[in-house]
Amino acid sequence: xxTLSTKHLLGIKDLKLDDIRLILSTAxxxxxxxxxxxxxxxxxxxxxxxxxFFENSTRTRxxxxxxxxxxxxxxxxxxxxxxxxxxxxTLIDTVNNILAMKVDIIVMRHPxxxxxxxxxxxxxxQIVNAGDGPHEHPTQALLDAFSIQEKFGDVKGLKVAxxxxxxxxxxxxxxxxxxxxxxxEVMVCGPSTLLPKHINSLxxxxxxxxxxxxxxxxxANMLRIQLERQDIRxxxxxxxxxxxxxxxxxILSSLSKKITIMHPGPINRGVxxxxxxxxxxxxxxxxxxxxxxxxxMAVLYLLAGRTAE
Amino acid sequence: MCECAPTPTPTPVxxxxxxxxxxxxxxxxxxxxxxxxxxxxxxxxxxxxxxxHDDFSNSAIIGLQPRGILxxxxxxxxxxxxxxxxxxxxxxxxxxxxxxxxxRRGIEPPSKTSMDFSLENKKVILVxxxxxxxxxxxxxxxxxxxxxxxxxxxxxxxxxxRYSRHVPIEADYIGIHVxxxxxxxxxxxxxxxxxEDGIWLFTDENNKQE
Numbered sequence: 001x002x003t004l005s006t007k008h009l010l011g012i013k014d015l016k017l018d019d020i021r022l023i024l025s026t027a028x029x030x031x032x033x034x035x036x037x038x039x040x041x042x043x044x045x046x047x048x049x050x051x052x053f054f055e056n057s058t059r060t061r062x063x064x065x066x067x068x069x070x071x072x073x074x075x076x077x078x079x080x081x082x083x084x085x086x087x088x089x090t091l092i093d094t095v096n097n098i099l100a101m102k103v104d105i106i107v108m109r110h111p112x113x114x115x116x117x118x119x120x121x122x123x124x125x126q127i128v129n130a131g132d133g134p135h136e137h138p139t140q141a142l143l144d145a146f147s148i149q150e151k152f153g154d155v156k157g158l159k160v161a162x163x164x165x166x167x168x169x170x171x172x173x174x175x176x177x178x179x180x181x182x183x184x185e186v187m188v189c190g191p192s193t194l195l196p197k198h199i200n201s202l203x204x205x206x207x208x209x210x211x212x213x214x215x216x217x218x219x220a221n222m223l224r225i226q227l228e229r230q231d232i233r234x235x236x237x238x239x240x241x242x243x244x245x246x247x248x249x250x251i252l253s254s255l256s257k258k259i260t261i262m263h264p265g266p267i268n269r270g271v272x273x274x275x276x277x278x279x280x281x282x283x284x285x286x287x288x289x290x291x292x293x294x295x296x297m298a299v300l301y302l303l304a305g306r307t308a309e
Numbered sequence: 310m311c312e313c314a315p316t317p318t319p320t321p322v323x324x325x326x327x328x329x330x331x332x333x334x335x336x337x338x339x340x341x342x343x344x345x346x347x348x349x350x351x352x353x354x355x356x357x358x359x360x361x362h363d364d365f366s367n368s369a370i371i372g373l374q375p376r377g378i379l380x381x382x383x384x385x386x387x388x389x390x391x392x393x394x395x396x397x398x399x400x401x402x403x404x405x406x407x408x409x410x411x412x413r414r415g416i417e418p419p420s421k422t423s424m425d426f427s428l429e430n431k432k433v434i435l436v437x438x439x440x441x442x443x444x445x446x447x448x449x450x451x452x453x454x455x456x457x458x459x460x461x462x463x464x465x466x467x468x469x470x471r472y473s474r475h476v477p478i479e480a481d482y483i484g485i486h487v488x489x490x491x492x493x494x495x496x497x498x499x500x501x502x503x504x505e506d507g508i509w510l511f512t513d514e515n516n517k518q519e
Contacts, residue, residue: 002418022418029419033406037427038455041406301406305416 004302008120008127011136012177020181024146026298027291034070034294044073047304050098052108053130054080054115059265059289060130060139064107067296073304076103091115095123105303108132126303134168134229140264141174143295145182147288148219151260156183161213163189163245164223164272167196168230171223171264176202189213190245193234194225210245214255221262222247222273238271248274252282260284337512341468341495342485344506350484351380354465355387357482358434361463368432369398369459373449374405374420377437379499380467384436398431400424400456407448422452429457434482438497440466443478468495468508484508 004019012020033041049068053061061077068075078098095106107128108116113135120127131137149155160179166172166188176186180203187205188195189212200206207213214220225241235241247261261273261283269275278285342350362368365388372381378401385399405419435449446464453459467484473491487495487510494511498504 002416026419029403029405029421032422036424036455037457040455042451043406043408043411046412302416305412 003306007303007306008116008129009138009299009303010116010120010127010129012138012141012174012181013136015138015178015181017181020142020145020178023142023295023298023302024149026302027142027146027295030070030297030301031291031294033297034290040070040072042072043301044068044071044304047071047104048074048076048102049105049107049300050076050078050103051130052078052095052098052106052110054108054110055131057109057130059292060109060137063289063292064128064130064139064296067293067300068107070293071297071300071304073105073300076101091119092122095119095125099123099125105300126306128299128303131170134170134173134226136174136177137170137264138174138178139292139296139299140171141178142299143288143292144171144175144221144262144264145178146291146295147262147284148179148184148260149182150287150291151284152218155179158184158219159187159217160184160219160221161187161189161207161217162221162223163210163213163247165194165225165234166190166199166223167194167234168226169223171221175221176204180204187213187216191235191241210247211251214247214251214259217259218257219260219262220247221264223264224266224268224272242271246270246272246274247277249276249280252277252280258282262288265289339510339512340507341487341510342508344500347467347484347506347508350467351383351387352391354467354482354484355384355391358384358388358465359392362432362434365392365394365397367430367460368434369400369426369428370434370436371424371428371449371453372399372401373435373437373445374401374403374422376439376497377435379501380438380465380497381436382501383499384465398426400426402435402449402452404445404448404452407451409444409448424456427457428453428459430460431457432461432463433459434463434465436465438466439468439470439495440464440478440480440483441470441473441495442475444475446478447476467497470495 005016006014051064065075103125105126107130109130110132113133115132116127116129129136129138145155152158162172162175179186187207188199189207189210192208261277263273263285267278370381370385372378388397401423403420403422405417463481465482466480469480469483469486470489471486492513496509498507500506
């Protein structure tokens with residue numbers, strides 16, 4: 001199989017195993033491209049991509065923009081704070097106005113779950129979901145899977161623990177779906193208030209004990225507490241959270257095996273993970289960021305290649 | 310050694326119907342070059358390279374993925390055997406991301422690129438198995454330039470399908486010339502792919518057009 005089965009990338013949920021494998025293998029080719037003296041290929045010369053960010057982002061926006069430029073696409077950027085959204089324009093109107101400028105692909109981050117899916121039904125362009133509220137963040141999950149595969153050779157059979165604020169995290173859901181499709185076992189770990197009620201229906205193990213999760217896993221993906229999405233207080237104090245769920249060198253070195261540490265960023269150093277751990281040789285946080293560009297290039301390349309059919 | 314040694318033009322092979330083997334689905338195939346002759350041809354190509362490149366100290370052989378690398382690997386190993394040089398720069402280049410038919414045809418899966426040296430000021434020999442429309446080689450030159458600016462670029466092909474070019478590209482080193490029509494296919498088979506070495510011409514009788 002050489003094309004994706006979906007027209008848009010709305011979430012990992014819609015991807016088949018073959019799609020994920022195709023994206024990961026194509027990303028490996030783009031990673032090689034990024035190591036060349038000239039890190040650019042002309043594939044998307046005739047494609048225009050709009051980056052619509054209705055929510056703050058550093059890594060994802062820069063990573064997408066770099067991926068687009070390295071594929072030679074024309075890029076326009078849009079951030080909600082400096083746009084007519086604040087003047088009362090609806091999402092569909094905003095996007096249709098942008099499409100009137102002949103845009104082929106829209107990369108969108110939005111604070112509401114389902115925004116990307118909604119848009120895909122009403123506008124005539126390919127949509128890439130760059131995070132929709134607490135729902136999905138498919139490219140993050142793909143780059144996490146790519147980074148794990150790069151480190152271990154294969155994702156299949158590995159045990160991955162996702163630790164932290166699962167309730168508000170789009171990274172958690174996309175990662176769970178992606179890793180399970182690739183044959184890994186997943187455990188979520190955090191305070192009960194930050195775990196969704198029926199999370200075990202996804203077939204994941206659930207734990208409220210950090211040490212238990214770390215002893216079990218090969219890879220620990222540490223998530224940030226998403227204070228901006230929390231409408232009430234989910235735990236008594238940050239100090240207590242750090243004591244129970246913060247990953248420090250002491251716990252890490254007391255484990256029976258060397259586990260790999262990941263973090264989707266942004267890191268709150270000293271909260272979910274200490275600086276020592278984040279900068280240790282067990283952490284692959286920066287290679288996750290590096291791989292992000294290659295994975296996003298693969299996604300955009302494969303989606304753009306479908307339009308002709 | 311003469312820099313401008315003329316490449317001898319081998320006699321073109323013409324496709325006579327009586328030589329065809331008829332296959333089940335109306336496809337006919339004919340052997341254009343058997344393994345012995347293929348071997349001789351590869352050695353001749355090597356000697357032609359030696360004429361122009363002396364000790365290969367500033368030259369690099371680049372095989373075009375996916376099919377050109379099989380010829381390039383043979384050329385590279387035969388050259389080392391003939392010249393007793395310990396190393397001749399060798400790379401493999403995938404051109405998928407440089408194709409001019411992206412978004413016009415389906416996506417072909419990319420192959421691996423392995424080039425661990427710069428092409429800056431090198432004399433590059435691009436190697437592919439069959440030169441047909443010339444579009445692959447055009448894309449290959451684009452891809453190659455991302456690894457530096459070579460001082461000279463040459464093209465070696467095992468099969469030159471004449472009268473079928475879409476772009477003005479010709480080869481410097483040619484195994485055999487073949488006159489074909491566009492519905493015919495030329496396939497080079499290699500023992501590395503568990504086939505007997507040889508060059509085959511396939512004709513679809515149902516789809517024959519002059």
